[in-house]
Amino acid sequence: MARTQGSHSELTAPRIRAAALKLFARHGYAAVSMRQIAKDVGLQAGALYNYTPDKQSLLAELMRAHMEDLLAARAEAASAQLAPLEALAGFVRFHIGFHIERPEEVFIAYMELRALEPDNFADIEALRRRYEDELEAILRRGAAAGVFAVEDPKIATLAVIAMLTGVNTWYRAGGRLSLEEVEEIYWGMVRRAVGA
Amino acid sequence: MARTQGSHSELTAPRIRAAALKLFARHGYAAVSMRQIAKDVGLQAGALYNYTPDKQSLLAELMRAHMEDLLAARAEAASAQLAPLEALAGFVRFHIGFHIERPEEVFIAYMELRALEPDNFADIEALRRRYEDELEAILRRGAAAGVFAVEDPKIATLAVIAMLTGVNTWYRAGGRLSLEEVEEIYWGMVRRAVGA
DNA sequence: CTTTGATTTGAACGCCTGTTCAGTTAAGAC
DNA sequence: GTCTTAACTGAACAGGCGTTCAAATCAAAG
Incomplete structure (x- = not known):
């Protein structure tokens, strides 16, 4: 089982939440796209779906x-x-x-x-x-x-x-x-x- | 000069405002599309642009x-x-x-x-x-x-x-x-x- | 060094977005 | 009855949407 320690997910998950929090607060949920959140974290949009089932x-x-x-x-x-x-x-x-x-x-x-x-x-x-x-x-x-x-x-x-x-x-x-x-x-x- | 009286625009304008008001209040500005507003009034989306320059x-x-x-x-x-x-x-x-x-x-x-x-x-x-x-x-x-x-x-x-x-x-x-x-x-x- | 599997990419899916505009409709003026 | 023109349609534009997934990447286990 690789990546159980030092895995990115433990760092990425809170960074996604932080980016979503910031962007939702600033522009509103409906006005923020998954691609904007991903860009703020430094990911492609698809990667977000390892951390949340949907927006x-x-x-x-x-x-x-x-x-x-x-x-x-x-x-x-x-x-x-x-x-x-x-x-x-x-x-x-x-x-x-x-x-x-x-x-x-x-x-x-x-x-x-x-x-x-x-x-x-x-x-x-x-x-x-x-x-x-x-x-x-x-x-x-x-x-x-x-x-x-x-x-x-x-x-x-x-x-x-x-x-x-x-x-x-x-x-x-x-x-x-x-x-x-x-x-x-x-x-x-x-x-x-x-x-x- | 046709349609100066009995023109639809005097009726349509407030209906568009009323629809936009209702939908923006209910779902939020970003979540409401021009097509939804038009549909609520009974128009095609393009017709809205006779009454507002943009959303x-x-x-x-x-x-x-x-x-x-x-x-x-x-x-x-x-x-x-x-x-x-x-x-x-x-x-x-x-x-x-x-x-x-x-x-x-x-x-x-x-x-x-x-x-x-x-x-x-x-x-x-x-x-x-x-x-x-x-x-x-x-x-x-x-x-x-x-x-x-x-x-x-x-x-x-x-x-x-x-x-x-x-x-x-x-x-x-x-x-x-x-x-x-x-x-x-x-x-x-x-x-x-x-x-x- | 090879294997393993978590993590991420990048492209694709079908659909929706705001906006434009040539063309159609129809009400009122003459 | 013809003309004029405001009002509206319907299609198109370029781009963005949420979401999926096969393939690539890569850190750690053995």
Whole structure:
């Protein structure tokens, strides 16, 4: 069995994912061809099919990996026994920090949902809902404890996430504000928005 | 001079725009072909070129029309002499009402910016900035008057707009909440978020 | 050094792309 | 009823699409 060690595949696979991530984020899934991805990696288009069954799976895998990273990182950062206010602060800072570090993945995850075939769409959507449920649970706990004044926890969840994810539309590393300052400003707005 | 009245072009032009709007919103600009648009209208692809110089202009015109509608509707609804709190309430209700009525235009305006060639991109971006400046002016006036507690008016502007526009991701006509209820919930969150 | 098989090439497949344009159709003007 | 011309068709253009696959390449195992 040759090429089990030093095989190119262990290097090529992540390079293909990186190229696809970059190009999908920049131009959109439909506007990027397999030949463009291959060229970016330094391969012929046919070689990509050693690593993905088709273009759709390449996209779906990028999105699935991102959402699973998100849930795993969140599981590590969260602590269920925190009081609602501290839990919310933790969520806000986590969300901003995680998303700001992965602008390409986030862009794709929000923009290319419509490019997913039904099965893949359902999978990704389920992962997203699991993440949203974490914030919703915090808001419900806080509302039940009388610490938050949220009229509709479900909508407050979506509103807060939309506001936080919006950071990615303007934040640039090395810009006017540091990550910590951004987290502080948004935490202030979220805290007041939920009436805490 | 034949066909000056009863000409098809006065009917065909808006039908082409409507078809392009629907298809671009549903599948994305890059994923929609001129033949698909033509088929939706009931024409051959070549006939589209009596109404648009090319596919790119068709997209750019849809986006420009939407942004100009937005600014015109806003100009009509706004009244500069309102106190900051009332002005903000007016902006929030206007934004939600306007955007909820035009889900396809809004979707395209936010998702297809990257599909625009540089000149078109700059045009649309300038229109968007003009709209954002209206909210920013309200927040600055309120902050100066001590009515609002916004640490960074520019970021608060983007945060509020992101939150409000997020309504379009979940709102469906005939759903659990009426437009008025949605406006009320979001106005509550925005009012508290800016410390009013 | 030969063998093995993972990896990649390069050409080909059928189909679709945006756009052009000579020719056809048909509505209104005279 | 003829003329004019806007509106549209249908075919063609050159090129790109996702995907397949026999053949070539080449690193490691024996």
